[in-house]
Amino acid sequence: MPKRAINLEKSLRDLETLVTKMESGDLSLEESLKLFERGIQLTRQSQQALNDAEQKVEILINDHMQTFPLNPDTQFDKVEPDAVAKSDD
Incomplete structure (x- = not known):
C-alpha cells in the first residue's frame, strides 16, 4: 500500500474536533469508541508525517x-575588542 501524503494541519484540526466531541459527554459508548479509534489513527499519521519531515531536514542538512563543509579552524565565537589607547592626560 503506497503512503499517502497527509495534511498535518487538517489532521490536527480533526483530532481537536474529535476531542471536543468526546469531552462533551453526549456520545454513546459505541460512538466514543469509534471516535477514539479515529483519534488514534490521526495521531499515528501525524507522528509519521512529523518523523518524515525530520528525516528530510536531516538529509538536507x-x-x-x-x-x-565548515573550516575547522574557523572560530565564530571569538571577537577581539578594539585596542583602546590610554591617554596620559
Whole structure:
C-alpha cells in the first residue's frame, strides 16, 4: 500500500474536533469508541508525517554540510575588542 501524503494541519484540526466531541459527554459508548479509534489513527499519521519531515531536514542538512563543509579552524565565537589607547592626560 503506497503512503499517502497527509495534511498535518487538517489532521490536527480533526483530532481537536474529535476531542471536543468526546469531552462533551453526549456520545454513546459505541460512538466514543469509534471516535477514539479515529483519534488514534490521526495521531499515528501525524507522528509519521512529523518523523518524515525530520528525516528530510536531516538529509538536507547532511547534504549541505558535504557541499559546504565548515573550516575547522574557523572560530565564530571569538571577537577581539578594539585596542583602546590610554591617554596620559
